[in-house]
Amino acid sequence: MLKNQEHRLAVAPMMDWTDRHCRFFHRRLTSRALLYTEMVVADAVIHGARDRLLGFDVEEHPVALQLGGSDPAKLAEAARIGEAFGYDEINLNVGCPSDRVQSGTFGACLMKVPDLVAGCVAAMKGSVTIPVTVKCRIGVDEQDPEPALDALAGGVFNAGADALWVHARKAWLEGLSPKENRDIPPLDYDRVYRFKTRKPNEFIGINGGIQSLEEARVHLDHVDGAMLGRAAYHTPGILAGADAAFYGAPSEAFDFAALIDTMAGYAARHIERGGRLGHVTRHMVGLFHGLPGARRYRQILSTDANRPGAGSDVLKTAFAAVDFGGRAAEAA
Known part of the structure; x- marks a missing residue:
């Protein structure tokens, strides 16, 4: 090798x-x-x-x-x-x-x-x-x-x-x-x-x-x-x-709901240390590109996540706007 x-x-x-x-x-x-x-x-x-x-x-x-x-x-x-x-x-x-x-x-x-x-x-x-x-x-x-x-x-x-x-x-x-x-x-x-x-x-x-x-x-x-x-x-x-x-990993559906939970927890810890939610969520704006609701998801992360005092719940709210159409665990 x-x-x-x-x-x-x-x-x-x-x-x-x-x-x-x-x-x-x-x-x-x-x-x-x-x-x-x-x-x-x-x-x-x-x-x-x-x-x-x-x-x-x-x-x-x-x-x-x-x-x-x-x-x-x-x-x-x-x-x-x-x-x-x-x-x-x-x-x-x-x-x-x-x-x-x-x-x-x-x-x-x-x-x-x-x-x-x-x-x-x-x-x-x-x-x-x-x-x-x-x-x-x-x-x-x-x-x-x-x-x-x-x-x-x-x-x-x-x-x-x-x-x-x-x-x-x-x-x-x-x-x-x-x-x-x-x-x-x-x-x-x-x-x-x-x-x-x-x-x-x-x-x-x-x-x-x-x-x-x-x-x-x-x-x-x-x-x-x-x-x-x-x-x-x-x-x-x-x-x-x-x-x-x-x-060579198994080809299986990706659990995006679990991903959002993990990132919300990570963002909460960052905020507790004096950071801002937007520091984390600015990298996540394009995650659901092409899916129904992705535009609303982007809007929430681009506006609400950058408001003073924004908490990690904003990330979950944004995720709820995405319509997977039965594909909630598939890669976007």
């Missing part, structure tokens, strides 16, 4: 979205898919409020910490801290194209300095016992994706990386916003497939534009893992079928 082969499906790290509440919710839908944190800058891990930045619920496992940075020593220290917090994997961001990331000389701009990335991976590998992985693009700006991906990937695997997740688009550091960089550069899945044929003994996962579990399964004919991003966030109900589709 390849290293990391158990992680055939993953939910991508997404800034402002995949926080601890999102991950706890997603874990209720799939027990096996690998979940990622938002990117956390190495300096923040070292000098910031670690409990706030790195804290997570034990039920989120398996969960990976994604780090941003370009200083090998700082990344090594941040990786050690992440391992001590209990994360199952440390991932290096070599794909984010935001202005903030570029100003710090990390993220997608690191595609231009593969030797530095390899040095970062080697330092992180030397500091932890858990897997160290990389998430990258196929290239940036005017780079030719053929040599660009080969150089980056060859370096990180020689440095000991346990897996490479490739967002199958270029990133344009000039002229496109981060949002545009998620849509405008064309997808080139074949480029990732070609690379995998040359690295049969290394774990290569693919990301970018995957809209369903069915599409993810098709990719697994060519690569080792598939990573869902916005589709998992905006229509999270698709994750309810992931364990059966990818991990």
Whole structure:
């Protein structure tokens, strides 16, 4: 078995979205898919409020910490801290194209300095016992994706990386916003497939534009893992079928009523600690996409859940608005 082969499906790290509440919710839908944190800058891990930045619920496992940075020593220290917090994997961001990331000389701009990335991976590998992985693009700006991906990937695997997740688009550091960089550069899945044929003994996962579990399964004919991003966030109900589709779990109806009960209890505990209901429910708005009553469900979570003093009962009220038509336990 390849290293990391158990992680055939993953939910991508997404800034402002995949926080601890999102991950706890997603874990209720799939027990096996690998979940990622938002990117956390190495300096923040070292000098910031670690409990706030790195804290997570034990039920989120398996969960990976994604780090941003370009200083090998700082990344090594941040990786050690992440391992001590209990994360199952440390991932290096070599794909984010935001202005903030570029100003710090990390993220997608690191595609231009593969030797530095390899040095970062080697330092992180030397500091932890858990897997160290990389998430990258196929290239940036005017780079030719053929040599660009080969150089980056060859370096990180020689440095000991346990897996490479490739967002199958270029990133344009000039002229496109981060949002545009998620849509405008064309997808080139074949480029990732070609690379995998040359690295049969290394774990290569693919990301970018995957809209369903069915599409993810098709990719697994060519690569080792598939990573869902916005589709998992905006229509999270698709994750309810992931364990059966990818991990051999029994194919059976999903108990959404039990899910809501669990999330209501989780939200109540968060509120008791001084949090707000909306911190939790904002990640659940798209759960019942396509079902009668889903619009009313979304309205309740978007308005009532954000009112001052809102309690977890709002979540149950929203759930009661959904009409399953005899499919109350099926995946939405």
